[in-house]
Amino acid sequence: MNPSPVQRNVAILGATGSIGASALDVIAQHPDRYRVSALAAGRQWEALLTLVERFRPPVAAMRDPDAAQQLEGELRRRNLPTRVLCGVEGLRDVAALPEVDTVIAAIVGAAGLESTLAAAKTGKRVLLANKETLVLAGALFMSAVRDSGAILLPIDSEHNAIFQCLPQDRAPSTPARGVRRILLTASGGPFRVTPLPELESVSPEQACAHPKWRMGRKISVDSATMMNKGLEIIEAHWLFGVAREAIEVVIHPESIVHSLVEYLDGSVLAQLGNPDMRTPIAQALAWPERISSGVAPLELARLGSLNFFAPDLARFPCLGMAYEALGAGETAPAILNAANEVAVEAFLQRKIGFLDIARACEATMRRVPATPLLSLGDALDADREARAVARELLKLEQPQPLPA
Ligand code: NAD
Ligand code: MG
Numbered sequence: 001m002n003p004s005p006v007q008r009n010v011a012i013l014g015a016t017g018s019i020g021a022s023a024l025d026v027i028a029q030h031p032d033r034y035r036v037s038a039l040a041a042g043r044q045w046e047a048l049l050t051l052v053e054r055f056r057p058p059v060a061a062m063r064d065p066d067a068a069q070q071l072e073g074e075l076r077r078r079n080l081p082t083r084v085l086c087g088v089e090g091l092r093d094v095a096a097l098p099e100v101d102t103v104i105a106a107i108v109g110a111a112g113l114e115s116t117l118a119a120a121k122t123g124k125r126v127l128l129a130n131k132e133t134l135v136l137a138g139a140l141f142m143s144a145v146r147d148s149g150a151i152l153l154p155i156d157s158e159h160n161a162i163f164q165c166l167p168q169d170r171a172p173s174t175p176a177r178g179v180r181r182i183l184l185t186a187s188g189g190p191f192r193v194t195p196l197p198e199l200e201s202v203s204p205e206q207a208c209a210h211p212k213w214r215m216g217r218k219i220s221v222d223s224a225t226m227m228n229k230g231l232e233i234i235e236a237h238w239l240f241g242v243a244r245e246a247i248e249v250v251i252h253p254e255s256i257v258h259s260l261v262e263y264l265d266g267s268v269l270a271q272l273g274n275p276d277m278r279t280p281i282a283q284a285l286a287w288p289e290r291i292s293s294g295v296a297p298l299e300l301a302r303l304g305s306l307n308f309f310a311p312d313l314a315r316f317p318c319l320g321m322a323y324e325a326l327g328a329g330e331t332a333p334a335i336l337n338a339a340n341e342v343a344v345e346a347f348l349q350r351k352i353g354f355l356d357i358a359r360a361c362e363a364t365m366r367r368v369p370a371t372p373l374l375s376l377g378d379a380l381d382a383d384r385e386a387r388a389v390a391r392e393l394l395k396l397e398q399p400q401p402l403p404a
Helices: 016-029 044-053 064-079 088-098 110-123 131-148 158-163 197-201 203-209 217-225 227-240 278-286 315-329 332-348 355-367 376-391
Strands: 008-013 036-042 061-063 083-086 102-105 124-130 152-155 179-186 247-251 257-263 268-272
Touching: 008 016, 008 110, 016 036, 016 044, 016 102, 016 278, 036 044, 036 088, 044 061, 044 179, 061 064, 061 088, 061 110, 061 278, 064 083, 064 088, 083 088, 083 110, 088 110, 088 355, 110 124, 110 131, 110 227, 110 332, 110 376, 124 257, 124 278, 131 179, 131 227, 131 332, 131 376, 152 158, 152 227, 152 278, 158 179, 158 227, 158 268, 158 278, 158 376, 203 217, 203 257, 203 332, 217 355, 227 247, 227 332, 227 355, 247 278, 315 332, 315 355, 355 376
Parallel strands: 008 036, 008 102, 036 061, 061 083, 102 124, 124 152, 179 247
Antiparallel strands: 179 257, 257 268
16 A cells, blocks of 8 residues: 655635646645645635635635725634635745645745745745746746755746756756757747737727637737746746756647757757646646646647757847846846836826837836846845836836735
8 A cells, every 4th residue: 555645735826817726726636645735816705715715725815905805804704714824924824834845836926036036035835927026036936945945846837848858857947968949938828829900909808818828918918029038047947046048949739748858969858738738837846846736648649740840039029128127137037027017007098009019118128228137126125126117118007016
């Protein structure tokens, strides 16, 4: 008989999102291995309440204080004992709870930075979906991982694929010996072959209709502009210690090959699977073991063929901007990310057109100079300044910040 597995206590930051749902689906398939210890989200308290009722975590947290109050009231009415935390501090506290040994960092955008960094500082297992943390503060995050001895497991599908293709005894952010190139695959999104003049008037619904993946709205738009792949180049640089010149993007519309590592001897290792985030999440949850994920087996004979193309930088200028920001270093990637977040939100609210996203990113990059990135404060300052400039350029109102 097999010995019973170690039970892990998992906290999910961004539990009500697309990654949160995939993670909870895998966790629910393995109640002997995983216990949900904490669930956190932004402001959708009703969605979090449903999850708390189902998974009964001892702790829940909401970024928005009013939403936290609503959640708490509803939990008390139902006699559920879950403790409710709130604000940025509440999210940071969830990441650092002593009873938690595994944190899934799946908040969308720069809003995930502080709690994801807090998780890295605790020396826990950190399953990273929030790529924006590495874009804003890659050096700080990776040094927090090294100092605390945290086990960093990427769940972005491309980076999870690369992780699986690299030697398993590699230290975080250290280049693996013998690697020549990292090849990041990209589906090309919904507008891979749309005639360029039509892009001016595409709608948020069209941009979010990704041909292969069901994801949150922000990352779906990023996939349509290919800013997502740009952010992933920066993510790969920090995770694997690979120079930007050695990271290449290849368009692969079927989304079956999730990324590849090329070695000096000409060997190219790839990880394949159906496009379903439950595979990388299950791989990271169980690492170094393997568990089932509920994903259908890959039937290669039924697929027949797989296609690969070079990306078109004229169609996808965001890709070039990300390479440039990575080359400039310091706060340049944080500035690009902030402009992109502002522009994507405005596009989703139909305040600007699709092509204005890239225009706003480029104009903000030109207006806001990169400054040294030595602390979390430096990253947050650059983020704040670039957001204000991007809003001004796009003629958007400056929003009131949430209370802490
Ligand atoms: P989503 O929009 O579906 O969910 C986002 C989650 O973050 C929600 O739970 C929301 O409540 C929470 N949130 C939003 N703003 C917040 C705030 N200010 N404070 C605290 N919580 C907040 O997004 P998603 O698609 O699940 O993506 C999450 C992250 O994972 C992103 O960084 C994305 O790039 C990355 N990722 C997603 C996928 C995917 O398939 N969805 C794949 C790879 C990487
Ligand atoms: Mg990805």
